[in-house]
Amino acid sequence: MATNLAVFKHQVEWSFRPSYVQTVQPNQHIQFPGADIREHKCLLLCIDGRWECHVYFPHMPLTYTNPTLHVVRSQSQHLDDYAMEIWTNQILLAAMDRVIPSGSRHHYPFSFREIRGKSNVKSEILLDEGMHNRADLRIPVAADLLGPLWTEILERTHTIPDTCLPSNAFQDPVLVIQNQNTKLVTKKPTFRAVRSAYMLDWQSRWRQEHLVEEHFWVDLGFERFATCGATTLLRKRHCNEWWASQLDSLGQNQGSTIKTTWFPWAGTSAGSLTVELLSSNSMRAGGLAYCKGYNVIN
Incomplete structure (x- = not known):
């Protein structure tokens, strides 16, 4: 979790019309203050390599009446085109007008209509190539512009008049940064080596004053049989119960301090x-926050 886009030390690829498939993974077991990442409306803002930055809108309604007086019920967490147009025209591009140097402003779009048109053209090309996702429009934004840009964005989210959304729909946005599927990329022989490599990347990638460290989570995996091929482990239930009890008893409180989810195999008690x-x-x-015993180790 970050407090400002200035957290990025390097330039990012700004996403002007992200594909619906790009979202924070729904099976999260952690929570962030001010945002429910499984319920609140969200939007992919930008990408730095494998890192994706999403913004969540805790006041954005899931149901609203559109300009034609039809009640619209959101089918996903993503902003629909109506909300995207408001965000783009009244907040994002207006902020870019103030921040992007005049000599570079022409490299960026000037309206949501322009963005949608370019995205549709790219989507048709991708469709001919057998790809069915909506095409994104991405343009680099320099790192030194991200802080001022976020300040201008926040200034414009205080109130959005003359729309079908509540005036506070974009207020109090929450930035969440994630990186998925890095276990194989960051694979090291020891935990110390993993930690050292991770800290080097941490120091080179982030401005730490903009990170909320108590809400910065890392997913670590331990490979017990690295020299073997793919191995299926079917632990008996009493073994799993013992393992879970170790995490519970170490909580040092009365009553259960854990929540378990079982995955039995083929109708047996093993899994x-x-x-x-x-x-x-x-x-x-x-x-x-969360531990998982995998059945299959590659």
Whole structure:
């Protein structure tokens, strides 16, 4: 979680019309203050390599009456084109007018209509090539412009008049940055080596004063049989129960401090499970939120 787009030290690719498939993964087991990442409306803002920055709008309604007086019920967390047009024209592009140097402003779009037109043309080309996702329109934004740009964006989210959305629909936006599927990319022989490599990347990539460290989570995996081929592990239920109990008992509180989800295999009691540490678990306060025992190790 970040407090400002200035958190990025390098230029980003700004996403003007993200594909619907680009969203924070729905099976999250952590929460961020001010945003419910499984319920609130969201939008992909920008990308830095494998890192994606999403913005969440906690006041954005899921149901509203559109300009033709039809009640619209959102079918996903993504902003629909009506909300996207308001965001783009009244907030984003207006902010860019103030921040992007005049000599470079022509490289960026001037309206949502222009963005939609270019996206539709690219989508038709991709469709001919067998790809069915909506085509995004991405343009680089320099790192030194991100902080001022976010300030201008926040200034314009205070109130949006003359729309079918509430005037506070874009207020209090929450920035969430994620990176998926990095286990194989960052694979190291020891945890110390993983930590060292990660900290080097951390220091080179982020301006740490804009990170909310108590809401910065890392997904770590431990490969027990690295020299073997793909191995299927079917643990018996009492083994899984013992493993889960270790996480529970270490919570040092009365009553259960964990939430378990079981994944039995082929109708048997063998399989795997996930363990989510509740807020009453002392290890949760120490930074451990979620554990999973995988059935298959590659």
